[in-house]
Amino acid sequence: xxxxxxxxNELIEKIIAAKQRYGEDLIILGHHYQRGQIVKLSDFVxxxxxxxxxxxxxxxxxxxxxxxxxxxxxAAILAxxxxxxxxxxxxxxxxxxxxxxxxxxxxxxxxITKATNQKIIPVTYMxxxxxxxxxxxxxxxxxxxxxxxxxxxxxxxxRGSKIFFFPDEHLGRNTGKKFKIHQDQMLLWDPHGEKMxxxxxxxxxxxxxxRGHCPVHMEFKLRDVKHVRKQFPGCKVVxxxxxxxxxxxxxxxxxxxxxxVKYVSALEPxxxxxVGTEVNLVTRLQKLNPDKKVFKLQxxxxxTMYQINLSNLAHTLDNLDKLETVNLTQETIENAKxxxxxxLNLNKTSLPNSRTELTSD
Ligand code: SF4
Numbered sequence: 138x139x140x141x142x143x144x145x146n147e148l149i150e151k152i153i154a155a156k157q158r159y160g161e162d163l164i165i166l167g168h169h170y171q172r173g174q175i176v177k178l179s180d181f182v183x184x185x186x187x188x189x190x191x192x193x194x195x196x197x198x199x200x201x202x203x204x205x206x207x208x209x210x211x212a213a214i215l216a217x218x219x220x221x222x223x224x225x226x227x228x229x230x231x232x233x234x235x236x237x238x239x240x241x242x243x244x245x246x247x248x249i250t251k252a253t254n255q256k257i258i259p260v261t262y263m264x265x266x267x268x269x270x271x272x273x274x275x276x277x278x279x280x281x282x283x284x285x286x287x288x289x290x291x292x293x294x295x296r297g298s299k300i301f302f303f304p305d306e307h308l309g310r311n312t313g314k315k316f317k318i319h320q321d322q323m324l325l326w327d328p329h330g331e332k333m334x335x336x337x338x339x340x341x342x343x344x345x346x347x348r349g350h351c352p353v354h355m356e357f358k359l360r361d362v363k364h365v366r367k368q369f370p371g372c373k374v375v376x377x378x379x380x381x382x383x384x385x386x387x388x389x390x391x392x393x394x395x396x397x398v399k400y401v402s403a404l405e406p407x408x409x410x411x412v413g414t415e416v417n418l419v420t421r422l423q424k425l426n427p428d429k430k431v432f433k434l435q436x437x438x439x440x441t442m443y444q445i446n447l448s449n450l451a452h453t454l455d456n457l458d459k460l461e462t463v464n465l466t467q468e469t470i471e472n473a474k475x476x477x478x479x480x481l482n483l484n485k486t487s488l489p490n491s492r493t494e495l496t497s498d
Contacts, residue, residue, distance in 0.1 A: 138455075145174070148447035152178050153452040155454035163454075164197035166212065168204035169394040169443040170415040175203050175450060184394040185263045189215060192222070199223065199457055203445045205231040210267040213463040214473045221462040225453040229444035231264050233379075236349035241328040246276070246325035249301060249326075249345060252336035256297035257345075260289060262305050264351070267465050267473050269303065273474030281480060283378050283393035286312040288483055296378040301326075303347030303372035306347060307354070311378045311385050313344045354379035356437040357413040360385040365411045365434065374434065375400050376413030384413065394418055404429055415439050 140148065156163060156178075166188045166380045167179030176182050181191050185208055192200055192212035200222045202209035211225035216222050217384060259278035270280055277296065281289035290312050292302050302309035306325060313323055324334055324342035339345070357380050365372055372386040375397055387393045390400055394414060401410055406428040412419045413434040423431045453460060465473075 138452075140452045143448070143451070145329045145447060146266075148451045149174070149178070151451040152381055152447065152454055155451070159199060159454075159457075161196070163201065164191075164195050164199070165201045165203060165450075166191060167194070168208060168442065169398070169418045169421075170439050171203050171445060172443060173421060174447055175445055176258045176421065178450070179203060184284060185211070185280065186284040186393065187395055188284075189263065189477065190211070190481060192216060195220070201225065201450070202463075203450065205229050205234070205439075205441050207231055207234045207264055207266060209463045210309045210465060211263065211270070211473075211477065213429065213465055214267060214270065214470050214477055221457075223453050223457065223460060224463055225446075225449040226444045227461075227463075228362055232442060233262075233305055233349055233351045234264045234266055237265060237328065237347055238271060240264070242269055242272060242303060242347075245326050245328065245345075245347075246272075246301070248333060249339050252339040253299075255299055255340075257301050258293040258297035259301045259303075260293055261303055261476070262286075262308055263411055265304055267469050270476050271472035274477075274479075275471035279474055279479045279483075280476045283308060283482065285480065287315055289480060290316055292479075292483055299343055299345060301347075302347045304349035305351060305379055306346040306348055307350055307381055307385075308378050309344065309346040310382050311380075311391070313346075315384065319342050351379040353415055353437045353439045354413070355381070356435050357384050358435075359383045361413075361434050362376060362411075365432070369409050369411075372409040372411060373382045373404065374411045374413065376434065380413055388413065398422065401426055401429065402433060415442065417442070 165179045167176050167182045182326055189211045193215040198220055200212050202212050202224055209222055213222040259273045259276050261273045261280055263280055263282040279289055307440045322343040324345045325348055326345055327348040354377050362374050375390045376384055376388045378391045397414055401422050404410055409430045411434045416433055416436050416438050419433045
C-alpha cells in the first residue's frame, strides 16, 4: 500500500485502528519536537529523559519511538528482552549526535588520558550514538540529558577531577558555569582542528568540551533576546541550554523541553514570553496557553524530527511483524545500559511524570 498518497484522515484512522488492535502491547512515544499530529497520537510525550524512563518501565511488547535515531536507540538499550523497538524513519538522525563518532572520541580519550594521571569521567549527552554511550559505560562514565546535567556533573566530580563531555559544547559550557568553572578551565576539543590540545592545557582543564552543537538551537542569538526585550519591556525569555552561553545568560530561565513546558504554564495570565527552542513545541505552547502571549524567539525547525510523519507512522504500525527493529549489538546494549542506568538511578528519587496532557496541536 502506498501510504504517502493516503489522506490525513485515512492515515489517522489506520493509526487509531492499529492502536486498538495492539492494545496494551503497543506504546507510541513522542518527543516534544514532533509535529502536532504525531503528538496527538502518542501515548506519552516528553523530553528525551522522560521518554527514556518511560521506555525503561513500559510493559508494552512493541515500542514505537517518534523522535530521532539516538532516542530510539536509547529505548532499545533500555528495553526488556521481550520488547521490540521501532523507529518510523530509521534515516532520521540528529545532526548534533553525528558530530562525534567512536573513532574520534577514542582518539581524543587516548590523548587526554595520556596527558594526565588524574581521573577523568566521560559524560555523553543523551544526544549521541549508542556506541558513545557504551564507551561511557565501559570507562566509568555516564549519560546525561538537559533535564539532569547538573546532577550528573555533580556525580562525575565526586568520582573524578575532570569531565570529558561530548558532543554538545554548549550544554557542557552552560552546565560547567553553574559549577563555577572558569572559562580558562574549560578546554574545547576540536575533532577537526589542525592542532591537538597540548598536555599542559589538558592538565589544567576541569572540563573538556567536544566541539559540537545543535543547529536548531544555534539559530537563537543574543541580538534576538536584546531585540524582544526592547520591543516588549518586562517580557520573559526562556531558552534551551543547547543555546550559546551568551543567549542562556541573557534569558530569564533555561532548561529541558519539559522544563520549558512547565515554565510557560506557570506564568501569570497575560504574561508575554519568548521561547527559544524548536518551533513545533512553541506552536503547541501557544495553543496550550491561550491566557498568555507565547512567541518564538526565532523560527527554528528540526528537520530530522520532522521526518517522522503520519505516513511512516501508519506504515510502521501496519507492518510491525515485517519491519526491522532498532538493532544494536549485545555488547553495545550492555555497556550503554550501564551508563544509562547510572543516570536513571541518580534520578530515581525525583523521576518526573513523563505523561503530559497535550490535547491540542
Ligand atoms: S533539535 Fe538539535 S539536538 Fe534535537 S534532534 Fe534536532 S538537531 Fe538534534
